[in-house]
Amino acid sequence: MIKVGVLGARGRMGRATCEAVDAADDLELTATVVRDEPLDKVAGCDVVVDFTLPGTVMDNLAWCTDRGIHTVVGVSGFDAQRLDAARGILAADPEVGSVIAPNFGIGAVLMMQFAAKAAKHFDSAEIIEAHHPRKVDAPSGTAVHTARLIAAARAEAGLDGMPDATETDPMGARGADVDGVHVHAIRSAGYVASQEVRFGGPGERFVISHDSLDRESFMPGVLLAIREVVKRPGLTVGLDDLLD
Numbered sequence: 001m002i003k004v005g006v007l008g009a010r011g012r013m014g015r016a017t018c019e020a021v022d023a024a025d026d027l028e029l030t031a032t033v034v035r036d037e038p039l040d041k042v043a044g045c046d047v048v049v050d051f052t053l054p055g056t057v058m059d060n061l062a063w064c065t066d067r068g069i070h071t072v073v074g075v076s077g078f079d080a081q082r083l084d085a086a087r088g089i090l091a092a093d094p095e096v097g098s099v100i101a102p103n104f105g106i107g108a109v110l111m112m113q114f115a116a117k118a119a120k121h122f123d124s125a126e127i128i129e130a131h132h133p134r135k136v137d138a139p140s141g142t143a144v145h146t147a148r149l150i151a152a153a154r155a156e157a158g159l160d161g162m163p164d165a166t167e168t169d170p171m172g173a174r175g176a177d178v179d180g181v182h183v184h185a186i187r188s189a190g191y192v193a194s195q196e197v198r199f200g201g202p203g204e205r206f207v208i209s210h211d212s213l214d215r216e217s218f219m220p221g222v223l224l225a226i227r228e229v230v231k232r233p234g235l236t237v238g239l240d241d242l243l244d
């Protein structure tokens with residue numbers, strides 16, 4: 001039995017995770033922590049899953065690592081600097097593992113992989129993500145990660161940026177620029193998490209689209225990460241290596 005603790009247990013993802021862990025025969029939901037409760041509650045856990053918010057996640061990671069507890073982190077906002085900081089924290093105990101994933105949806109992971117593969121074959125690539133209106137960050141971690149994968153794949157292929165003729169954009173209509181890839185964020189009732197990666201080339205358009213219609217879509221990935229993190233010391237970013 002793997003003893004699991006959940007941080008942010010009253011949140012949307014926290015609740016779904018508690019239910020999924022509870023229903024798994026090989027996992028035991030040992031402790032849950034909601035806002036303002038002490039982390040000591042998860043002290044006896046093998047793995048702690050963090051679905052709190054970007055402002056708390058780094059302290060949680062340090063606290064767990066200091067006590068030899070593995071972590072599965074779903075909180076968004078892990079840019080390169082944050083990932084480096086996470087590596088620094090984990091260096092304190094070489095036996096402890098952490099899986100930090102921008103998206104636990106298996107389809108979303110495949111969307112990112114396919115986008116990286118397609119990137120060098122098209123002149124243009126833009127991302128449109130759509131989420132529920134209570135999401136606090138924009139653009140989504142998934143969109144940022146996808147943009148970085150596209151930019152890296154293009155750079156590796158020796159391709160230039162993707163300039164367009166826009167001269168003035170005082171209202172930000174062209175969206176955010178993430179490593180040269182434009183990212184547009186919709187916040188609307190009727191969505192959980194959706195993303196389109198739109199590629200364009202001479203005479204063709206290619207669109208990769210993924211929709212999480214329910215938070216249960218993230219649970220197979222979360223459970224996989226819990227089972228794998230105990231075997232993988234150090235930092236694992238994304239689910240790609242776990243799915244191979």
Ligand SMILES: NC(=O)C1=CN([C@@H]2O[C@H](COP(=O)(O)OP(=O)(O)OC[C@H]3O[C@@H](n4cnc5c(N)ncnc54)[C@H](OP(=O)(O)O)[C@@H]3O)[C@@H](O)[C@H]2O)C=CC1
Nearest residue numbers: 008010011012013034035052056074075076101102103104
């Ligand atoms: N990687 C992935 O696949 C996914 C990642 N996410 C990310 O996960 C995070 C959570 O998303 P979501 O569940 O929708 O957000 P919610 O706002 O529903 O949940 C966050 C929860 O964390 C709680 N919280 C805040 N601070 C603390 C703290 N210090 N200790 C314990 N609990 C705390 C909040 O408490 P309170 O209720 O009191 O405010 C809230 O219940 C976001 O960053 C989101 O982007 C979401 C979906 C999938």
Ligand SMILES: O=C(O)C1=N[C@H](C(=O)O)C[C@H](O)C1
Nearest residue numbers: 076102103135140141142193
């Ligand atoms: O807040 C959400 O809901 C989600 N957050 C993650 C992100 O920022 O990419 C993953 C998924 O998109 C749902």
